[in-house]
Amino acid sequence: MQLTGNTILITGGTSGIGLELAKELIGRKNTVVITGRKKEKLDQAKKQLPQVHVIRSDVSQAAEIQALLERVTGEFPDLNILINNAGVMRSINLVADKNSKDDITDEIDINLKGPIRMAQAFLPHLKRKPHSAIVNVSSGLAFVPLPISPVYCATKAALHSFTLSLRAQLIRTNVRVFELAPPATQTDILSDFDPEVMKGVSVMKVGDMVKAALEGMEQDRLEIRPGQSNQLKFMSRLAPEFILKQMSRSVDHMLSAPG
Numbered sequence: 001m002q003l004t005g006n007t008i009l010i011t012g013g014t015s016g017i018g019l020e021l022a023k024e025l026i027g028r029k030n031t032v033v034i035t036g037r038k039k040e041k042l043d044q045a046k047k048q049l050p051q052v053h054v055i056r057s058d059v060s061q062a063a064e065i066q067a068l069l070e071r072v073t074g075e076f077p078d079l080n081i082l083i084n085n086a087g088v089m090r091s092i093n094l095v096a097d098k099n100s101k102d103d104i105t106d107e108i109d110i111n112l113k114g115p116i117r118m119a120q121a122f123l124p125h126l127k128r129k130p131h132s133a134i135v136n137v138s139s140g141l142a143f144v145p146l147p148i149s150p151v152y153c154a155t156k157a158a159l160h161s162f163t164l165s166l167r168a169q170l171i172r173t174n175v176r177v178f179e180l181a182p183p184a185t186q187t188d189i190l191s192d193f194d195p196e197v198m199k200g201v202s203v204m205k206v207g208d209m210v211k212a213a214l215e216g217m218e219q220d221r222l223e224i225r226p227g228q229s230n231q232l233k234f235m236s237r238l239a240p241e242f243i244l245k246q247m248s249r250s251v252d253h254m255l256s257a258p259g
């Protein structure tokens with residue numbers, strides 16, 4: 001896919017992978033609109049990238065998606081690429097009763113229902129464009145779970161599956177469906193994780209990850225698995241029990257932590 005001269009909407013574009021994608025895509029002469037929940041982060045992104053267009057919108061709220069559709073297609077009628085990038089990741093101890101959260105399904109609303117609703121809302125518009133695409137940002141953890149983040153990994157596995165179905169259904173349209181499955185990448189999403197858990201994980205620089213992602217899109221690789229994500233997919237097929245056991249080591253530290 002040609003990555004110049006497009007009009008692109010990136011959900012969750014105020015930091016990390018989304019912001020880096022915005023920066024690179026603006027550099028390649030695309031019009032880029034980003035969303036996020038927090039006004040301060042949107043203002044900060046605008047300061048950093050004066051050419052970016054910012055809209056406050058929460059992907060977990062169906063009404064906000066509808067309002068976003070109306071605004072974006074009104075102000076940017078040439079919109080032809082949607083990047084479903086917004087996401088959150090938490091470590092959740094399912095064993096500790098007192099730690100159980102009433103917001104346990106938040107990741108489902110943001111990481112899974114969000115992209116599904118966005119695709120449904122924006123498809124009628126995208127189908128009318130001669131060249132268009134939906135990019136779903138899943139994770140290497142879509143292929144094998146990291147059991148300290150059980151809900152997150154479930155959403156990414158489900159998003160991977162949804163993307164396969166979406167791609168199959170859109171086969172006769174002009175809408176290409178990409179999946180970007182990043183490996184551990186240096187962004188704010190990892191900041192809450194205990195360094196002990198991250199020991200031995202090789203974390204990719206966000207700039208390198210985004211370069212690999214854009215290269216994949218330019219080469220029409222529909223499932224883009226930079227760095228260790230490729231190994232996770234391979235191992236999940238070759239030696240599923242072995243790789244799950246490796247990934248499950250993260251739980252030892254969680255279960256032995258006080259409280």
Ligand SMILES: NC(=O)c1ccc[n+]([C@@H]2O[C@H](COP(=O)([O-])OP(=O)(O)OC[C@H]3O[C@@H](n4cnc5c(N)ncnc54)[C@H](OP(=O)(O)O)[C@@H]3O)[C@@H](O)[C@H]2O)c1
Pocket residue numbers: 011012013014015016017018035036037038039041057058059060085086087088089110137138139140181182183184185186187188189190
């Ligand atoms: N970094 C990694 O290691 C890694 C690995 C694999 C996959 N990923 C995926 O990559 C994507 C981007 O994550 P990141 O690493 O760049 O993390 P990040 O720096 O924390 O960025 C997350 C972005 O999503 C936005 N966001 C969160 N909830 C939202 C909501 N309900 N509605 C709209 N925007 C929302 C955040 O802004 P606000 O908080 O202001 O809303 C922020 O702009 C996520 O889908 C993540 O799962 C990351």
